[in-house]
Amino acid sequence: MSLFAQIRLHRELARWHESGHRPVLWWRDDDARGTSPAFERLLEVAQDLPLSLGVIPQGVSPTLAARLARTPSVTIAQHGIDHLNRRQPAEGPAADYTSAVAPGPLARRILAGRDALDQAGLDPVFFTPPWNRVEPVLIEALAIAGYFALSGWNGEGPTSLGFQRLDAHVDLLRWKGGPRFRGSGRVYEDLRRHLAERRRSGAFTRPIGLLTHHLDHDEETWSFLEGFLGLLRGEAEFRGFGELIAN
Numbered sequence: 299m300s301l302f303a304q305i306r307l308h309r310e311l312a313r314w315h316e317s318g319h320r321p322v323l324w325w326r327d328d329d330a331r332g333t334s335p336a337f338e339r340l341l342e343v344a345q346d347l348p349l350s351l352g353v354i355p356q357g358v359s360p361t362l363a364a365r366l367a368r369t370p371s372v373t374i375a376q377h378g379i380d381h382l383n384r385r386q387p388a389e390g391p392a393a394d395y396t397s398a399v400a401p402g403p404l405a406r407r408i409l410a411g412r413d414a415l416d417q418a419g420l421d422p423v424f425f426t427p428p429w430n431r432v433e434p435v436l437i438e439a440l441a442i443a444g445y446f447a448l449s450g451w452n453g454e455g456p457t458s459l460g461f462q463r464l465d466a467h468v469d470l471l472r473w474k475g476g477p478r479f480r481g482s483g484r485v486y487e488d489l490r491r492h493l494a495e496r497r498r499s500g501a502f503t504r505p506i507g508l509l510t511h512h513l514d515h516d517e518e519t520w521s522f523l524e525g526f527l528g529l530l531r532g533e534a535e536f537r538g539f540g541e542l543i544a545n
């Protein structure tokens with residue numbers, strides 16, 4: 299599966315090459331609250347690639363801002379509020395806001411989270427909700443809170459005029475039953491599918507988002523990620539969130 303998927307991905311990349319276009323990628327890593335050995339490894343693997351870091355406001359440590367002062371290629375995102383699930387199993391995927399919350403109170407919680415990031419020396423430029431749960435009330439609350447850029451999953455949930463949105467599409471982990479590596483074959487195939495969709499529709503410049511969670515990576519995930527980034531550095535353009543949103 300993995301070798302076959304790898305060959306199929308290389309074939310798709312060759313088609314891009316023949317067309318004279320290079321895929322545009324961006325990278326989001328979620329769930330940071332502070333520095334850790336896994337965070338150091340993330341920075342080491344990223345090297346000079348632009349990286350967006352989803353930081354959970356509750357419990358955020360000032361060590362993060364101190365460490366990031368030496369890494370200008372990292373963009374900060376507010377990753378929800380406290381990352382605690384407030385949904386019942388019957389309500390579908392998890393979210394750290396209830397389905398009954400009104401925009402005003404949700405905006406106040408988002409702003410309190412933003413204050414926590416500010417106090418930790420971090421300046422978030424966009425919002426990314428835990429579990430990528432985007433609902434109309436979240437969009438309204440974000441507008442009240444002064445956010446106009448959002449990252450979710452593969453276009454899921456509503457978007458609204460005037461809101462900049464840049465999503466993730468290729469997740470290195472699978473989540474059912476606890477986080478673990480999705481497997482190289484599946485990751486290659488996900489990327490190939492998004493590349494083929496863009497090539498066939500002529501949307502060559504539409505970015506594809508990679509999603510990682512450094513605290514949940516085992517050795518296999520790290521080793522795959524290093525090799526994967528090595529391949530993509532040669533075949534694609536990595537851009538930062540701010541650069542893509544400005545275009």
Ligand SMILES: [Zn+2]
Nearest residue numbers: 328329428429
């Ligand atoms: Zn998260």
